[in-house]
Amino acid sequence: MEILKEIANAVISGDRKKVQELVEKALKEGITPEDIIDKGLLSGMSVIGERFKKNEIFVPEVLVSARAMQKGMEILKPLIAKSSNVIKGKIVIGTVKGDLHDIGKNLVAMMLEGAGYQIIDLGIDVPPEKFVQAIKENKPDVVGMSALLTTTMSQMKVTIDVIEKEGLRDKVKIIVGGAPVTEEFAKEIGADGYAEDAYSSVELVNRLLKVS
Numbered sequence: 001m002e003i004l005k006e007i008a009n010a011v012i013s014g015d016r017k018k019v020q021e022l023v024e025k026a027l028k029e030g031i032t033p034e035d036i037i038d039k040g041l042l043s044g045m046s047v048i049g050e051r052f053k054k055n056e057i058f059v060p061e062v063l064v065s066a067r068a069m070q071k072g073m074e075i076l077k078p079l080i081a082k083s084s085n086v087i088k089g090k091i092v093i094g095t096v097k098g099d100l101h102d103i104g105k106n107l108v109a110m111m112l113e114g115a116g117y118q119i120i121d122l123g124i125d126v127p128p129e130k131f132v133q134a135i136k137e138n139k140p141d142v143v144g145m146s147a148l149l150t151t152t153m154s155q156m157k158v159t160i161d162v163i164e165k166e167g168l169r170d171k172v173k174i175i176v177g178g179a180p181v182t183e184e185f186a187k188e189i190g191a192d193g194y195a196e197d198a199y200s201s202v203e204l205v206n207r208l209l210k211v212s
């Protein structure tokens with residue numbers, strides 16, 4: 001669909017105003033928020049990722065595009081969040097220590113919230129102690145960790161070890177995700193599950209908590 005391509009292009013050029021206008025227009029045309037995210041916003045962001053990788057663009061340009069994408073997500077979030085009062089479970093989520101990437105984590109949190117989970121978002125650069133404190137305070141069913149850097153993936157293991165040391169490991173299910181993370185890595189560090197994207201993180205949590 002043409003408008004989804006336009007949304008992707010507006011993310012690529014980092015035009016927040018245009019993203020906002022186009023997302024609103026797409027909704028009026030009856031396109032679902034999921035398609036707008038997948039085929040519009042994320043499609044644009046993946047072009048940015050490729051260009052960043054090839055050193056064709058640098059951090060400031062990536063940030064401008066990331067902000068444009070977040071603008072679109074802001075509009076879509078309330079539409080994805082379910083109107084149901086029934087809370088299926090509580091989830092503490094955060095990007096691990098040393099890592100500032102939060103677009104994917106926010107998307108995962110948004111989808112989980114939309115699926116009926118209560119989210120306690122600890123933000124970015126979250127040290128293990130902060131995860132532990134949040135478990136003690138909120139008694140969540142699930143702890144979710146996100147990492148986008150190969151150098152910060154190891155913090156997931158460090159965090160699990162600290163949770164274990166505090167005697168809290170059997171109180172929560174732990175899930176991990178992020179571009180460099182794999183199913184194999186998740187098993188290796190003793191997580192309960194790995195999700196490749198925001199949609200599968202909902203399936204994963206439903207499965208782990210045995211809810212539908």
Ligand code: B1M
Nearest residue numbers: 049053100101102103104144146149150177178179197198
């Ligand atoms: Co960064 N960055 N970045 N960056 N950045 C990557 C990750 C990189 C792959 C780019 C590249 O070189 N190809 C590379 C990492 C290389 C590596 O480690 N192997 C990289 C680098 C090197 C860096 C810096 C070191 C650059 C520098 O300063 N020289 C620096 C590090 C800062 C830090 O964290 N300490 C840095 C900074 C930044 C920005 C601040 C500019 C910006 C982040 C803005 C923000 O997040 N607010 C940024 C961005 C945007 C990217 C890319 C381009 C895009 C990431 C993104 O948002 N993708 C990225 C390249 C890429 O990934 N192709 C890159 C869209 C998002 C929806 O996908 O995050 O994968 P993703 O999330 C998915 C899944 O992974 C999964 O579901 C999500 C939705 O489908 N998922 C989970 C994620 N978390 C999950 C948790 C779950 C389950 C699923 O359960 C809990």
